Amino acid sequence: MTKTVTLAQGNGGAENAELxxxxxxxxxxxxxxxxxxxxxxxxGGRLAFTTDSFTVSPLFFDxxxxxxxxxxxxxxxxxxxxxxxxYMTCAVIVEEGFSIEELETIVASMKKELEINGANIVCGxxxxxxxxxxxxxxxxxxxxxxxxxxxxxxxCVSTADTIIVSNEIGKHGATIFANRExxxxxxxxxxxxxxxxxxxxxxxxxxxxxxxxxDATRGGVAxxxxxxxxxSKVCIEVQExxxxxxxxxxxxxxxxxxxxxxxxxxxxxxLAVKSSDADRAVEILKTFEAGERAAVIANVTxxxxxxxxxxxxxxxxxxxxxxxxxxxxxxC
Amino acid sequence: xxxxxxxxxxxxxxxxxVIKGYQKLIAKEAQKLPRTIxxxxxxxxxxxxxxxxxxxxxxxxxxxxIHGPGCPVCIMPKERIDHAYRLAQQxxxxxxxxxxxxxxxxxxxxxxxxxxxxxxxxxxxxxxDALKVAEENPDKKIIFFAIGFxxxxxxxxxxxxxxxxxxxxxIFFHINHVxxxxxxxxxxxxxxxxxxxxxxxxxxxxxxxxxxxxxxVFPEKYHIPVVVSGFEPVDVMESIYMIVKQFNExxxxxxxxYKRLVNFEGNIKAQAFVEHFFEKVxxxxxxxxxxxxxxxxxxxxxxxxxxxxxxxxxLLPYEEINDxxxxxxxxxxxxxxxxxxxSVFGTACKPTSPLGSCMVSSEGxxxxxxxxxxxx
Numbered sequence: 018m019t020k021t022v023t024l025a026q027g028n029g030g031a032e033n034a035e036l037x038x039x040x041x042x043x044x045x046x047x048x049x050x051x052x053x054x055x056x057x058x059x060x061g062g063r064l065a066f067t068t069d070s071f072t073v074s075p076l077f078f079d080x081x082x083x084x085x086x087x088x089x090x091x092x093x094x095x096x097x098x099x100x101x102x103x104y105m106t107c108a109v110i111v112e113e114g115f116s117i118e119e120l121e122t123i124v125a126s127m128k129k130e131l132e133i134n135g136a137n138i139v140c141g142x143x144x145x146x147x148x149x150x151x152x153x154x155x156x157x158x159x160x161x162x163x164x165x166x167x168x169x170x171x172x173c174v175s176t177a178d179t180i181i182v183s184n185e186i187g188k189h190g191a192t193i194f195a196n197r198e199x200x201x202x203x204x205x206x207x208x209x210x211x212x213x214x215x216x217x218x219x220x221x222x223x224x225x226x227x228x229x230x231x232d233a234t235r236g237g238v239a240x241x242x243x244x245x246x247x248x249s250k251v252c253i254e255v256q257e258x259x260x261x262x263x264x265x266x267x268x269x270x271x272x273x274x275x276x277x278x279x280x281x282x283x284x285x286x287x288l289a290v291k292s293s294d295a296d297r298a299v300e301i302l303k304t305f306e307a308g309e310r311a312a313v314i315a316n317v318t319x320x321x322x323x324x325x326x327x328x329x330x331x332x333x334x335x336x337x338x339x340x341x342x343x344x345x346x347x348x349c
Numbered sequence: 350x351x352x353x354x355x356x357x358x359x360x361x362x363x364x365x366x367v368i369k370g371y372q373k374l375i376a377k378e379a380q381k382l383p384r385t386i387x388x389x390x391x392x393x394x395x396x397x398x399x400x401x402x403x404x405x406x407x408x409x410x411x412x413x414x415i416h417g418p419g420c421p422v423c424i425m426p427k428e429r430i431d432h433a434y435r436l437a438q439q440x441x442x443x444x445x446x447x448x449x450x451x452x453x454x455x456x457x458x459x460x461x462x463x464x465x466x467x468x469x470x471x472x473x474x475x476x477x478d479a480l481k482v483a484e485e486n487p488d489k490k491i492i493f494f495a496i497g498f499x500x501x502x503x504x505x506x507x508x509x510x511x512x513x514x515x516x517x518x519x520i521f522f523h524i525n526h527v528x529x530x531x532x533x534x535x536x537x538x539x540x541x542x543x544x545x546x547x548x549x550x551x552x553x554x555x556x557x558x559x560x561x562x563x564x565x566v567f568p569e570k571y572h573i574p575v576v577v578s579g580f581e582p583v584d585v586m587e588s589i590y591m592i593v594k595q596f597n598e599x600x601x602x603x604x605x606x607y608k609r610l611v612n613f614e615g616n617i618k619a620q621a622f623v624e625h626f627f628e629k630v631x632x633x634x635x636x637x638x639x640x641x642x643x644x645x646x647x648x649x650x651x652x653x654x655x656x657x658x659x660x661x662x663x664l665l666p667y668e669e670i671n672d673x674x675x676x677x678x679x680x681x682x683x684x685x686x687x688x689x690x691x692s693v694f695g696t697a698c699k700p701t702s703p704l705g706s707c708m709v710s711s712e713g714x715x716x717x718x719x720x721x722x723x724x725x
Contacts, residue, residue: 021465025452025701032701198474258365268355273474274448274711330365331372331582333403336722 031339033236053248054171055094055231056160062167065100067091068159076119076153078196080188080207081283083156084126089212089283090234091160092134096214097230097286099169099221100162102136108157109141113148123154133212136160166221171229174249178228179295180315181288183216183308184209186238187266190280195269206265211284211307219305225298226291233285236339238278241287242315242325243339252320255337258330261310278337289317362581363402371586372407378593385411387545387684388592391533392498392552393420393712394580400717402582404589412589415544415684416707416714418532419552421497421525422449423706423713424635427670429525430455433494435664436523436657437468443486444470445479446494447501449710454703456670476501476508483520491520492657499555499563502526502646503619506626509648509655523657524647527633529555530563531644536683537571544684548592550585551577553607560615561605572601579607626652636706637678676705681714688718695719 018039019026026036042050049057056067071087081089092102107127111120131137188209195206213232220227229249233241238260246253262270262277270277284307290298295313302308320326325337361367390396396416399405405414418424434457437444444460451460451472464470469489473479476493483491495505505526512520533549540546551564556577564575574595578588588606595602605611626649633645648656658665672678675693680686688694688707698704700716707715 019462019465021462023461023465025461264354264356268358271355271359329403331368331402331407333406335401335403336720338720 027235034339052170052172053244055097056100056162058098058164063164065095065098065162065164066160067094068157069094070155070157072152072155073193074152075193075196076123078208079192081210082123082126083154084123085130086210086283087156087158088127088130088134088136089210091158092130092136092162093213093232093284093286095160095162096212096217097169097232098162098164099166099217099227099230100164101218102134102160102162102214104161105131105136105138106157106159107138107141108143110144110146110151110155110157112151112153113145115153120154123156130212134214165218166227169227169230171231171245172248174229174245174251174253174289174317176251176317176319177291178289178317179292179313180242180245180253180255180317181290181295181298181302181311182233182238182261182285182314183213183288183302183311184285185261185263185266185310186233186282186285187262187270187275187277187280188285189283190237190275191266191269191277193281194273194275200269206263206269209282209284209307213284213286213307216302216305216308220288220298220301223297223301225294225301227298228289228291230286230288233282233287235281237276237280237282238285238287239276239325239337240279240339242337245287245289246325247323250322252318252322253315253325254318254320255315255325255327257327259312259314261312359581362579362583364583367583368402368407368586371583371590375407375412375586375590375593376409378590378597379409379411381597382411382593385413386547386593386596387413387415388548388550388589389415389417389533389536389546389684390550390585391417391419391529392550392555393417393423393710393714394552394554395550395578395585396420396714396717397712398580398582398585400721402585403721404582404585407586408589412593415546416681416717417549418536418635418638418682419498419529420710420712421501421527422453422710424527424532424637425450425453425496425525425706426634426636427455428634428666428668430460431457431670432523432658432665433460434458434463434468435666436492436494436661437463437470439490439661439664441488441490442469443482443489443491444468444494445473445482445491446470447474447496448472449712450494450496453709476504477511479508479520480511480517483517487519489519492523493520494523494525496525498527498529498552499559499623500552500557502623502627503558503616506619506622509626509652510622512655513652520655521657521660522648522655524627526627526646527635528629528644528646530566531641532635532638533564533567535638535641535644537567537573539683546573546684548574548576548595550588550592551575553577553579553584553611556605556607556611556615558616558619561603561611561613562615564603568601568603574601575603577603577605577607577611579609637672637676637682639679672706673704678705678707678715681707688715691715
């Protein structure tokens with residue numbers, strides 16, 4: 018590993034995983050942590066517990082802001098364990114000179130998103146630091162959720178499951194890139210930033226047999242599929258042309274040399290469900306705006322355990338690898 | 350008239366039925382080949398396309414690819430990266446470069462490492478972005494570490510032109526632009542009967558600027574066919590078909606598959622622009638290959654006031670640094686070995702810790718093999 022921390026180690030991909038395992042897991046090692054789930058399952062399976070920090074730049078982007086993101090992000094991690102988001106904490110580190118009006122807007126966004134999830138902030142902390150000590154504002158939220166359906170785990174995917182993606186992929190990452198670089202597209206491109214609990218609640222209420230769920234944040238769909246394949250020791254075979262990608266996101270990827278499946282999402286998740294329930298799960302997801310383009314994307318086999326394979330429409334195949342390094346545009 | 354949409358750039362050029370159609374045509378035509386033919390795709394962009402879309406899996410066994418040296422990031426020698434690193438370490442310098450370049454290790458580390466240690470290193474999408482950085486940082490020296498083949502050189506020239514016309518005082522240039530044909534000639538002359546290059550797939554974007562004419566020497570002097578090809582899977586499949594047909598018909602011609610934008614002469618205005626600001630250097634070291642005469646550009650002496658290599662001459666290291674001794678990139682680039690023949694491929698040498706040139710950018714042969722695997 019490198020002697021100093023690099024940005025690549027925060028990318029949600031291979032270097033990030035290495036940093037976490039060699040520095041943090043090494044010291045903190047315990048049975049719950051090592052399950053590497055989106056949220057820890059505690060109290061004998063009754064509660065889900067998770068935390069996340071938010072440092073997005075720009076703070077306000079098409080489709081959301083850091084406030085909305087800070088609630089969605091943590092609540093979604095709880096929802097992915099089949100838990101209803103309930104209690105939350107909020108810790109804010111804000112830079113001297115930050116606009117009060119913008120702070121109010123951010124906190125109002127948080128409130129709106131809390132209502133959607135039916136959760137409350139029950140304690141918090143505020144720190145103001147001198148100019149330059151943070152980039153405008155960083156927010157940390159921690160959440161506790163009450164597990165509604167036990168046994169959902171990224172370690173249990175089997176050949177009896179089918180893999181579904183809940184919506185179009187790559188929208189958050191593409192939006193942030195476009196906003197950050199001042200690229201303007203005459204289109205409705207906006208982040209998919211949204212709370213997923215309502216979708217999960219409905220799937221559970223309809224009795225869909227869910228084996229695993231994971232929201233495809235940093236590292237994108239590729240990172241999540243690789244995690245599922247590794248943790249469950251199975252091979253996931255993805256039909257490339259089944260991946261729902263909007264024309265705009267595909268276009269941005271073409272220009273910058275990215276893959277949509279490596280771009281971050283903030284309101285799109287991967288589900289492994291019992292194959293007999295797959296079509297019904299897609300139908301249910303499609304009744305939500307945030308699930309309009311839900312689709313079955315992959316089968317589970319044992320062809321190359323621990324790996325994800327992309328099958329092209331013309332019969333060739335290749336690995337869908339974890340993203341490595343910073344996402345950088347290709348030069349030519 | 351409807352406007353051009355982004356998807357028009359690739360729609361149709363990835364059509365499964367067209368790709369399968371070419372697969373059949375190539376299979377039929379390849380049956381007539383008397384022996385295995387070695388096609389070198391010169392450009393890393395083509396290597397990327399071939400691996401990403403799994404095109405080798407669609408081809409008969411008697412068509413073999415040699416992955417050429419055309420990745421400007423991969424061929425950048427450590428000495429030049431050390432230049433960038435040293436420049437970036439200066440407290441009043443902001444170093445700008447393009448994409449992947451910041452990931453490539455020199456002997457001091459990568460530019461990412463330099464940034465983690467406090468240097469101001471930024472990547473830009475276009476050299477023109479330097480104007481904004483310079484305007485926002487009037488007390489800093491902005492050094493554009495210019496890389497790339499014929500495709501990116503005109504943009505650097507355009508930036509130099511603006512810097513001069515607007516009399517901008519804080520933008521400087523470290524030039525590392527290289528040219529394709531000289532490396533191709535060197536590889537032909539260094540090949541032997543067992544590892545001969547039978548045909549070239551030429552990169553279309555180079556020819557958009559330089560024209561197809563830069564490849565005329567290969568059919569004329571060496572009797573090696575060249576097809577100038579686009580970068581979509583349909584483009585590459587069609588180009589392979591055109592090459593196999595040339596063999597069976599006993600021809601060695603210069604043909605253009607990418608007729609959408611390439612003609613024989615190229616973009617004369619861009620060529621003149623490049624000629625105005627740049628001249629050839631006598632010798633330039635390519636990582637993995639070695640020194641190639643007249644294969645790179647430098648600023649003409651009248652623009653020395655903008656040339657970071659002149660201004661920071663005392664600061665920049667010039668000692669020769671050897672490639673890693675276990676690395677066989679030189680053999681891979683000459684078609685004598687495949688990435689998986691290398692003892693350190695995927696173990697000591699990975700995209701996150703590359704030892705050799707072919708692993709450093711996603712367009713290098715080793716990185717493409719590593720990333721997409723070689724399943725069949």
